[in-house]
Amino acid sequence: MDKVNKVVLAYSGGLDTSVILRWLKETYSCEVVTFTANLGQDEDYDLVEKKAAQQGVKEIFIEDLKEEFVRDYVFPMFRANPLYEGYYLLGTSIARPLIAKKQIEIANKVGADAVSHGATGKGNDQIRFELGYYYHKPDIKIISPWREWDLTSRTSLVEYADQHGIEIAKDKRGEQPFSIDENILHSSAEGKVLEDPWEEAPDYVYTRSVSPENAPDTPEEITIEFKHGDACTLNGQNMTPFELLKALNEMGGKHGIGRVDLVENRYIGMKSRGIYETPGGTILYHAHRAIESITLDKEAAHMKDELSPKYAELVYNGYWFSPEREMMQSMIDKSQANVEGKVRLKLYKGNTKITGRESSMSLYNPNLATFESDNIYSQKDAEGFIKLNALRLREKK
Secondary structure: OOOOOEEEEEOOOOHHHHHHHHHHHHHHOOEEEEEEEEOOOOOOHHHHHHHHHHOOOOOEEEEEOHHHHHHHHHHHHHOOOOOEOOOEOOOOOOHHHHHHHHHHHHHHHHOOOEEEOOOOOOOOHHHHHHHHHHHHOOOOEEEOHHHOOOOOOHHHHHHHHHHOOOOOOHHHOOOOOOEEEEOOOOEEEEOHHHOOOOOOOOHHHOOOOOOHHHOOOOOEEEEEEEEOOEEEEEOOEEOOHHHHHHHHHHHHHHOOOOEEEEEEEOOOOOEEEEEEEOHHHHHHHHHHHHHHHHHOOHHHHHHHHHHHHHHHHHHHHOOOOOHHHHHHHHHHHHHOOOOOEEEEEEEEOOEEEEEEEEOOOOOOOHHHHOOOOOOOOOOOHHHHHHHHHHHHHHOOO
């Protein structure tokens, strides 16, 4: 085992990372520095700091990254309209590059020679974290406890915590019924009661949205304004990226919007079932596509739609810092130069309905699209267009 003097641990204060903190000290006889990223999740950060201090941590970093997360990661990603396997808006995936980046910055600041995380050896997050670590510090030592220790279950973690006097939340005893990850963009739940894909997820799994059946019987109409592909105002009010997404979360959650029950293909190779809630992101996704529909050239829009699945796959698999993702981002950002204007939406019982869109950059020409008579388009011209495109079909025999 390599000698480690100081390690920066991505720390949430939950069962896993609380046990990891103690295990690192025992196994590596090293100093542990904790880093907690505030990405807009509902968390008691004073309690997180207290828990780390109780285990003797002297350097505790809790970083407020909410605005940076939405501005520099979520919004650029949403310009691409990414959906992994047709459904997943990448809420967990997009958070990992920023956490990895900040963790390495802290490691450099405190002179740590290693970093550690709580991701399991079965999941995607170990890949996302570690690709980020290696990008920012190629020679960094990475400690992944779930790939090293003999604590193979949540029960064994609880027993370890009890043996070492580690304070854990009471609802973790007897194993939590499912695993949760959250940030301002989404919350996800996996495992235990969700492992049978035939069984309907119990309603208590959902934390950000009401059931569509219990949502208000009256629709709510809202307006989102975009500039260069990014949302900038909500109902006429200027907001920061974080403020806007937070407000959309509240609106969407109230109307039961953004629930997804998905069996996905992990990069590591297995299928897993997850319950995702992305109320604000779902509204933003549909609104962005709506403003693009009148401001993007046809072929540019179609090319973008071809790139989107590949872009989503890169983010899902942990390649945010890869040259190919950055190349795609440059092309996508170029496409957003004239993507600006307003979109009106109606929120109702789990649905996001577009009711209007307008832009000073609009390519929509009502005089050309009309079914009434016009002096712009000769319908006779379509005959030659069709015959030319039919040449290869007529000659197929």
